[in-house]
Amino acid sequence: MTRALELQQTFGEDVIRLDEAYVKKRSRDYYWYSPVLKKQLDGYAGDCVAIPRDEEELAAILSFAVRHRIPLVPKGGGTGNYGQIIPLHGGIVLDTMKLNTVKRIDDGAGTFGAGITLGKLTRILKGSGQELRFFPSTYMKSTLAGFIAGGTGGIGSIEYGTLWDEGNVLELTIMTMEEKPKRLDVRGKEELAKYIHNYGLSGVIIDATIALAPKTDWQDLLAEFDDWRDALVFSEQMAKKETVRKRLISVCEAPLSASFQPLRPVLSGDKHTVLIQAAPSHVEEIHQSGLSCGARWIDGFQAFTASKRLRATDFSWNHVTLWRLKDHPDDTYIQARFHPDTYEVQMQELSRSFPGEVLMHVEWIKSGGHIVPSSQPVIRYTTDERLFAIMDHCRRTGVRVSNPHTFLLEEGGKDDWIDHICQAKRENDPYSLLNPGKTKRMEVAEHV
Structure with missing residues (x-):
């Protein structure tokens, strides 16, 4: 705390916040989606929050932290689910x-500061006739x-894939965690992979160049089905x-x-x-295909959501889990990648083995050029042991599981580039001060 006071005296109260309630609030994300992480991470917080107003101020804060060996956790909107930004060793929440x-x-691409919200960016891009390719x-x-440092894909991934797919993230500007921070311009798939879904371990993103898509007046459609298989086949x-x-295309059991x-x-x-966002010229074709599969379309769904100021996307991806938690606060979820050829059999096996404990929820996305069912099944939670038994059963039946009940990067199931991330961490963060404790491959330095 003495160093935090010194930090505040150096940069001012507008830049360095020390009030306990504020610091605790800004040291949180949505880790409580997981009953496992809630038990593990409750009570952790930083010592202060640093809010730099420009790159020069950011570099000075990083330099101060390195000189005094203070751990630092970069933070955006705090909407992650895995405790990515919760400080395990106190220090600075950036x-x-x-x-x-x-x-x-530009036409087809844009460069923006790290802290711009995707909601604000969506509004700004309308003026250029463009939109984000995909978003959570x-x-x-x-x-x-x-999003880049903690996410994967989202609404639009059915067309453009994930953050790792080439052509989505075009360039990143990184600031290193050194006494004299360096500014790195990063391009190319392998170099960019050192900073995508890295939990801020390998460098601080200060701006990003991303590909953009032409603006489309997407139409919201929602259908109900009596039979689960009919819903899956149609989707x-x-x-x-x-x-x-x-x-x-989002499907809920x-x-x-x-x-x-x-x-x-x-x-x-x-x-x-089945919730769909589609281009206006294809709505009628989708409507007729749905009817042939047993769909009951919700007439005037888009007009209803507009009249209530609702966003249809708030009922997809992990918002499905959030709505479920409002009614069933003890429930949780897992992240599962079912095989595109045998997913129906895999789902049937999971439901048969855990009747009433697993409710299926699927978004179709593009991964590696192929359309695949990406799933976030909702789980009726009883014990940690039962939860992990369900995930183990998924793996035995060929379902790839990304474990959302761990704060360790390489245990979350998205670790294809962990070696690259750790290599960049060694180069950019020689004292292991960036988000220490979030990877088991890099021991926290004794001085931290």
Whole structure:
């Protein structure tokens, strides 16, 4: 705390916040989605919050931290689910929200400050006739750098893939954690992979150049199905039909949609649902295909959401889990990648082995050029042992699991580039001060 006071005296009270309630709040993300992480991480917080107003001030804060060997955790909007930004060793929570300038917007690409929210960016891009290629369901609060350093994909991934797919993240500007911080311009797939989904371990993102898509007036469609297989078959048909332009196909097993509180006036609540965002010219084709598969379309769904000032995307991806938790606060979730050829059999096996404990929820995405079912099944939580038994069973049946109940980067199932991340950490963070404790491959230095 003595160093925190010195830091505040150096940079001022507007830049360095010490009030305990504020620091605790800014030291949190949505780790409580996981009952495992809630038990592990409750009580952790930083010693102060640093809010640099420009790159020069950021560099000075990093230099101060290195000179005094103070750990530092970069933070964006705090919408992650894995405790990525929770400080395990106190120190500085680096809030990047004021590094939010628009550097440039070109045709097909743009460069923006790390702390700009994706919601603000969406509004800004409308003026150029463009939009984000993909974004998380938390986009109103998520920051650009926070999404890159802690996310994977989202609404739009059915067309453009994930953060790792070439052509999405084009360039990053990184500041190193050294006494004299360096400014690195990073390009190329392997170099960029050192900073994508890295939990801020290998460097501080200060701005990013990303690819953009032409603005489309997406139409929201929602259908109910009596039969779960009919919902899956229809969703797969639309996902794989290349002539149909879409941004989202989200499928929920009953009774998940019963927890969509704002949609209760138009939903049955006991049916399986398929939520689609599609280009206007393909709405009628989708509508007819759905009817042939047993769909009951929610008439006027887009008009209903508009009248209630709702975002249809708030009922997809991990927002599904959030709505479920409002009604069933003890539930949780896992992240599962089912095999695109045998996913129905795998899902049946999981439901048979754990009846009433697993509710399926699928988003179709593109990964490595292939359309695949990416799933976030909701789990009725009883014990940690039972939760991990369900994940182990998934793996035995060929389902790839990304474990959302760990704060360790390489245990989360998205560790294909962990060697590259650790290599960059050794080069850019010689005292292991960036988010220490979030990887088991790099021991926290004794001086931390």
